[in-house]
Amino acid sequence: MSSQPIITATCSAPVNIAVIKYWGKRDTKLILPTNDSLSVTLDQDHLRSVTTARADISFQKGDRLWLNGVEEEIGTEGRLRTCIEECRKVRKGMEAKDGSLAKISGLPLHICSENNFPTAAGLASSASGFAALVATLAALYGLKPTLNSSDLSKFARQGSGSACRSLFGGFVAWQSGTEASGDDSLAIEVAPREHWPTLQALICVVSDAKKGTPSTAGMQRTVATSPLLQHRIKDVVPARMEAMRKAIKDHDFDSFADLTMADSNNFHACALDTAPPIFYMNDVSRAIVQLVEEFNRASVAEGKGKRIAYTYDAGPNAVLYAEEKEMKTILAVIRHYFPNTDFDDTFNLLGAGANASHRGAQ
Numbered sequence: 001m002s003s004q005p006i007i008t009a010t011c012s013a014p015v016n017i018a019v020i021k022y023w024g025k026r027d028t029k030l031i032l033p034t035n036d037s038l039s040v041t042l043d044q045d046h047l048r049s050v051t052t053a054r055a056d057i058s059f060q061k062g063d064r065l066w067l068n069g070v071e072e073e074i075g076t077e078g079r080l081r082t083c084i085e086e087c088r089k090v091r092k093g094m095e096a097k098d099g100s101l102a103k104i105s106g107l108p109l110h111i112c113s114e115n116n117f118p119t120a121a122g123l124a125s126s127a128s129g130f131a132a133l134v135a136t137l138a139a140l141y142g143l144k145p146t147l148n149s150s151d152l153s154k155f156a157r158q159g160s161g162s163a164c165r166s167l168f169g170g171f172v173a174w175q176s177g178t179e180a181s182g183d184d185s186l187a188i189e190v191a192p193r194e195h196w197p198t199l200q201a202l203i204c205v206v207s208d209a210k211k212g213t214p215s216t217a218g219m220q221r222t223v224a225t226s227p228l229l230q231h232r233i234k235d236v237v238p239a240r241m242e243a244m245r246k247a248i249k250d251h252d253f254d255s256f257a258d259l260t261m262a263d264s265n266n267f268h269a270c271a272l273d274t275a276p277p278i279f280y281m282n283d284v285s286r287a288i289v290q291l292v293e294e295f296n297r298a299s300v301a302e303g304k305g306k307r308i309a310y311t312y313d314a315g316p317n318a319v320l321y322a323e324e325k326e327m328k329t330i331l332a333v334i335r336h337y338f339p340n341t342d343f344d345d346t347f348n349l350l351g352a353g354a355n356a357s358h359r360g361a362q
């Protein structure tokens with residue numbers, strides 16, 4: 001029997017869906033983005049990663065990690081290693097300062113992470129996964145209150161850029177920052193979930209197959225080849241971030257919808273402007289765009305303003321944002337035009353009316 005403490009912690013983190021997209025890195029190692037982004041964190045009940053970590057002297061093979069029951073190589077460098085070592089380093093510093101703290105930073109870790117949704121299907125599994133990893137290690141090592149969620153977001157960012165935003169619930173901005181060290185590239189809360197409790201998300205799983213071009217490779221190809229991306233970075237996103245903050249502050253769904261859809265389209269235009277081009281949306285995705293546009297046009301003509309916003313990440317699945325009171329009608333319309341929704345491979349509905357969560361990783 002060892003006299004060393006056995007320490008275990010479990011945390012979960014939700015998925016976030018960007019309404020102003022992150023697409024492009026200025027530093028691929030530190031994961032520093034080419035533009036600011038803004039997202040809504042979804043409800044933990046529907047899409048989440050749950051991670052357990054245990055530090056134990058008896059783990060003789062060193063640090064190990066299992067994702068959905070399958071062991072993943074942590075390696076000596078790379079994203080997983082970076083996230084683990086960033087957390088460990090802080091604990092080590094705390095132990096050096098305070099002699100009464102248990103010496104756990106040197107113990108090997110076993111980490112186990114599960115998603116309750118398909119991995120890498122354009123459903124932001126890396127975002128919730130790395131956020132849950134950092135939240136779990138922060139709990140294991142007792143890093144809070146030394147570090148706050150924005151500090152931890154810098155660690156999660158180095159796992160997967162979008163993961164930094166899942167450390168918070170509600171409406172979250174990732175400030176790209178200007179420092180080469182990445183010290184000011186972090187997530188901040190724009191507004192808590194309670195600020196706009198009636199906003200909901202509907203996720204239409206067009207396909208849960210693993211996506212063709214992973215975002216990491218895709219975005220760097222866009223950075224290297226797309227003139228449109230340069231226009232997006234300089235002339236489009238800064239003004240859009242401001243307008244989006246205002247739309248959220250004012251609960252202005254009409255503007256929120258305009259900006260969300262425009263930014264999704266601009267991001268996919270940049271993917272198309274990449275050489276060779278990247279196609280994330282498919283015919284079903286485009287049919288949903290047309291349906292939403294038509295629904296909004298009719299609604300505006302009736303003087304009701306826009307009622308649905310669509311957005312697409314690096315895959316064909318649609319995320320529709322709407323006010324809670326509209327969701328029943330929207331679901332009925334979607335089911336009417338895509339009657340084979342429920343168990344058809346081409347189009348399943350998941351997480352209908354998922355509330356954004358009150359908290360991020362917890």
Ligand code: DP6
Nearest residue numbers: 018021022160161162215216313314
């Ligand atoms: C389209 O965060 O998955 O979802 O930093 O390389 O891991 P890496 O990329 P990732 O990219 C997400 C791209 C996006 C837009 C967004 O979430 O902002």
